[in-house]
Amino acid sequence: MKIFYSFLCLFTIVTIGFSQSKQKQGIVLENGVSEQLAIFRKQQITNVSYELLFEIPETKEEEINSNLMVDLTLSDVSQPLYLDFKEKTQNIKSIEVNGKNIAIVHKKGHIIIAVENLILGKNKVSISFIAGNLSLNRNDDYLYTLLVPDRASTLFPCFDQPDIKATYKLSLTVAKGWSVLAGADVKNKSDKGDFIKYAFKESDKMSTYLFSFVAGKFKSVTQTSSNREMTMLYRENNPEKLQTSTDTIFKLHQQSLEFLEKYTHYPFPFQKLDFASIPEFQYGGMEHVGAIQYKESALFLDNTATDEQKLSRAKLIAHETSHMWFGDLVTMKWFDDVWMKEVFANFMADKIMNPIFPKINHNLQFFTTHYSGAFAEDRSLGTHPIRQHLANLKDAGSLYGSIIYNKAPIMMRQLEATMGKEAFQKGIEKYIQKYADGNADWNNLVEILDEETPLDLKKWSEVWVNKSGRAIFSNKIEYDAKNRIKSFEINQQAEDKSKNVWPQVFQ
Numbered sequence: 001m002k003i004f005y006s007f008l009c010l011f012t013i014v015t016i017g018f019s020q021s022k023q024k025q026g027i028v029l030e031n032g033v034s035e036q037l038a039i040f041r042k043q044q045i046t047n048v049s050y051e052l053l054f055e056i057p058e059t060k061e062e063e064i065n066s067n068l069m070v071d072l073t074l075s076d077v078s079q080p081l082y083l084d085f086k087e088k089t090q091n092i093k094s095i096e097v098n099g100k101n102i103a104i105v106h107k108k109g110h111i112i113i114a115v116e117n118l119i120l121g122k123n124k125v126s127i128s129f130i131a132g133n134l135s136l137n138r139n140d141d142y143l144y145t146l147l148v149p150d151r152a153s154t155l156f157p158c159f160d161q162p163d164i165k166a167t168y169k170l171s172l173t174v175a176k177g178w179s180v181l182a183g184a185d186v187k188n189k190s191d192k193g194d195f196i197k198y199a200f201k202e203s204d205k206m207s208t209y210l211f212s213f214v215a216g217k218f219k220s221v222t223q224t225s226s227n228r229e230m231t232m233l234y235r236e237n238n239p240e241k242l243q244t245s246t247d248t249i250f251k252l253h254q255q256s257l258e259f260l261e262k263y264t265h266y267p268f269p270f271q272k273l274d275f276a277s278i279p280e281f282q283y284g285g286m287e288h289v290g291a292i293q294y295k296e297s298a299l300f301l302d303n304t305a306t307d308e309q310k311l312s313r314a315k316l317i318a319h320e321t322s323h324m325w326f327g328d329l330v331t332m333k334w335f336d337d338v339w340m341k342e343v344f345a346n347f348m349a350d351k352i353m354n355p356i357f358p359k360i361n362h363n364l365q366f367f368t369t370h371y372s373g374a375f376a377e378d379r380s381l382g383t384h385p386i387r388q389h390l391a392n393l394k395d396a397g398s399l400y401g402s403i404i405y406n407k408a409p410i411m412m413r414q415l416e417a418t419m420g421k422e423a424f425q426k427g428i429e430k431y432i433q434k435y436a437d438g439n440a441d442w443n444n445l446v447e448i449l450d451e452e453t454p455l456d457l458k459k460w461s462e463v464w465v466n467k468s469g470r471a472i473f474s475n476k477i478e479y480d481a482k483n484r485i486k487s488f489e490i491n492q493q494a495e496d497k498s499k500n501v502w503p504q505v506f507q
């Protein structure tokens with residue numbers, strides 16, 4: 001009996017193994033977007049467009065009735081369709097798939113639409129729901145969304161991963177007297193008693209983390225320069241700050257746009273560039289497509305502002321504007337490469353701003369800002385490579401740290417110095433051209449840059465980006481009888497005793 005039983009077990013295992021490799025492995029559903037779910041959905045789902053309605057009530061305590069219609073094409077119906085919605089199940093009011101009402105199944109933050117409701121090709125899903133408040137930043141007389149990195153799914157049901165880009169048709173119902181701002185212009189507005197319903201035009205294609213809207217009691221100013229109209233919503237009411245800062249804020253955006261169009265040889269990629277200045281904003285800024293958000297205190301300076309404050313405002317604006325190309329137009333495939341867009345944005349911001357602030361020693365500033373922080377972490381046993389594996393999007397926050405903010409910029413500078421400025425720029429131009437409106441990872445960039453240089457960039461990147469640790473330098477100087485330098489040698493050795501060599505260029 002026992003022998004037979006084991007034999008049977010073995011046979012069963014072999015059969016399962018065979019059938020799994022023939023068919024596709026089932027998705028193991030977990031909280032957050034796992035790498036497995038993301039990879040599966042990327043090949044399952046294309047042509048996504050969201051139509052969203054949020055009815056914003058008068059007070060922040062009231063619920064926001066919302067509606068979603070999502071059109072998509074399915075090329076695989078062997079598995080259910082999973083929409084991410086990290087909210088209470090009772091917030092989901094009804095689900096309709098291809099014209100039929102279906103039962104609500106909501107597990108581990110995912111709405112599950114069973115295979116029998118799906119068809120190969122075009123599908124339409126409609127969900128009536130109460131919007132989640134977690135990322136809505138609701139105040140008494142204004143609110144704004146902040147959905148990076150994986151918080152779009154706390155607000156509305158969606159495919160919350162950066163490589164499923166989609167267009168958005170947004171409608172907002174807000175109290176009369178409130179202003180609105182989103183990724184596309186308002187198409188029409190209609191009166192609804194004490195409220196106004198704003199319907200926006202269809203947006204450009206973007207990742208979920210870049211979708212946004214702002215609504216509330218804001219003042220607004222519009223300026224036009226070089227045929228581009230830009231609008232800013234703001235709440236600042238200090239007349240001196242408004243007087244001193246408003247024109248400069250617009251001018252800095254314009255200067256950044258001009259530089260970026262020239263450097264990338266790619267025209268500004270979206271319908272518009274507006275921005276909102278928000279009191280008590282969590283970061284310096286956030287690069288939402290067509291509607292950047294800024295911390296009010298970082299934008300509006302008065303007459304006592306120091307050069308340092310002015311420089312950091314300029315860099316902030318250049319940083320967020322750079323993201324329109326680096327991050328928004330070309331987006332990382334997965335959040336393990338989130339550092340790329342941050343490094344690029346800072347790198348471009350330096351290029352844009354350095355000539356505007358000639359009195360500042362930018363090289364020295366770069367050195368003091370980044371080197372000690374990078375070394376402090378990289379010399380420790382707990383250090384990690386610039387590029388880290390990310391198994392689930394919900395852990396994306398853990399990637400940010402000294403290595404991303406300090407070592408990665410050093411690496412990028414070394415990369416440009418090693419290749420030469422022109423070859424590097426040419427590579428970037430090709431990279432933007434090739435991956436516009438899509439997604440790319442670090443290896444895709446390295447492949448393109450590698451073609452522009454005789455160096456083995458893959459090997460270079462392997463040490464700088466995929467390995468941790470740093471080089472320790474020593475030197476040997478020999479003098480002749482007249483005390484002049486006869487020979488000068490500089491050596492590096494990996495601090496972690498590995499055989500790694502970090503190729504680098506010095507002046």
Ligand SMILES: [Zn+2]
Pocket residue numbers: 319323341342345
């Ligand atoms: Zn950034």
